[in-house]
Amino acid sequence: MTWLDLPDDTLFGLDNLPYGLFSTPTDSRRRVGVAVGDQVLDLAAALAAVGSTHAEVVDSGSLDGLLAAGRPAWDAVRAELADLLTDPARAESIRPLLLPRSGVHLHLPFTVGDYVDFYASEHHATNLGRLFRPDSEPLMPNWKHLPVGYHGRGGTVVVSGTPVVRPCGQRKAPDEAAPTYGPSRRLDIEAELGFVVGTGSLQGTRIGVDDLADHVFGAVIVNDWSARDLQAWEYVPLGPHLGKSFATSISPWVVPLAALEAARVPLPGQDPEPLEYLRGREDWGLDVELVVAWNGEEVSRPPYREMYWSPAQMLAHLTVNGASTRSGDLYASGTVSGPRREQRGAFIELTWGGAEPVTVQGEQRTFLADGDEVVISATAPGVGGGRIGFGEVAGTVVPAAP
Structure with a gap:
């Protein structure tokens, strides 16, 4: 007491x-x-x-x-x-x-080292596969064998409340004959959970899938802002680049991993069984519920418990080739999405690429306009029987730089 x-x-x-x-x-x-x-x-x-x-x-x-x-x-x-x-x-x-x-x-609570963003939600990956590759299988053949991810930019990770400048770049709509340059027309969010590395590892060594708690200090909410038109034009053959690297917002409070003991749950199920280095003795699914508010109106409740890959598996895969880690490295889960529309953690999913707008304060909306504010909050079961909070990560879109 x-x-x-x-x-x-x-x-x-x-x-x-x-x-x-x-x-x-x-x-x-x-x-x-x-x-x-x-x-x-x-x-x-x-x-x-x-x-x-x-x-x-x-x-x-x-x-x-x-x-x-x-x-x-x-x-x-x-x-x-x-x-x-x-x-x-x-x-x-x-x-x-x-x-x-x-x-x-x-303020930003720690010095961000490297930043890696994963793609660990089967629901999100399937939805984007259907949107980006409508004539192909939604999941690539490797997706259920390893946690897919990409290296982002640690220098553009910012704390909640930092304005987000609309990015510019090349974009090419399906009805355009050639790409054009200008501000993104399909600016989006990704509601994610991020994990902060405390104790790093030397180059040439690996972190085992059961060693998460010895290396990860805690977790934050992440909004990995995404320019979907830039991303769609650039991502083949090497993946995300300018469509992702302009801003990633994190919540200012780091929830210790020890505070999440009561939130640990089994993963939804992995088929086929992962390779041995991704098999752990402990459950590291997490029962964290995120809430996405767009201009003050709740539009989504993404459930982290639905994630296919665990943070322990992500860290094990990140280092399996001998890549080093260090204090302050941040890796994120990728968009958290569930099986229902109201559980989708990105607006490209929520509005199905803009074809199915959502109503926000009486307006039909698809992607973000200048002046829009997005606030993502999260809670989880606490060891005391109630719930614990992560605070929130907020950001307001401001016009592209001249």
Whole structure:
């Protein structure tokens, strides 16, 4: 029981304790914070106040130090946090270090290294296969044998709230004889879950499928903005490039992997059985429900529990060739979609390539217009029996640069 006055339905209770990076209007220093109810705890100051040996590792202006410290430090800091917030004897020293969440500014919580985006939803991959290749089988022959992915740009990963500039590039509509250059006419979103690497691995080594918890620190919500017209023209034969690389937004709170224990579920089923390096002893499906709001109106509820490939399998495949990983690497699931229309996590699916518009605030809509705002939130079962939250990732589209 905590000495804090937390509402029973808070998504940021003691079974969550997500990490972020904040500053205040009166203090521009970036400090690691932990969300507790509607407050933020200044983590380094709190640990220093009780003489913790881990105070220094989080006093670096980002989460980078804690990520690199490894799982023993992650577990120890989480245990210390639980003690600070449940021991009444700590209340007097810790209470002044809690700030209203509404009054702080949140920043990108860690230095993003490499970024890899997967394509792990069978529903999404099937839908896009039917849209992009209507005369062929929707899934490519390799799709059920390995987690398909591509390397993105870590330098264009931004924190929630950062405006998204409409990208320009080549696009060629089916009724056009030749490509033209200009702003994307089919700007889209992808609702995803992302995983933050804490402990990396050396080049030439591999991370086993059962070693996820020793390497992944936590999870964030991801919006992998996508220019579908640029993507459709460029993606053969080498895959996504300019249609994806202009912006990827993440939520400011990193939910620790330890907070997702109650959300772990079996995968929906894999047929054929994966090769041995992708077979694990543990279930790493996750019962996370995402909600997509377009200009304030809910349009979709993508269920992560429907994902075909797990985050453990993605990481194992990412490193099976000996590719190194490092603290701050981010890999994402790809669009989360379910079997029903209202569970599709991208607007190209939701509107079936623009042929079946959805109504948003009384208007028939297909792709994003300048000024549109998309907010993606997510919740999961918590170990305390309630639900925990990831916060949200928000972005507003602004006109293309001149």
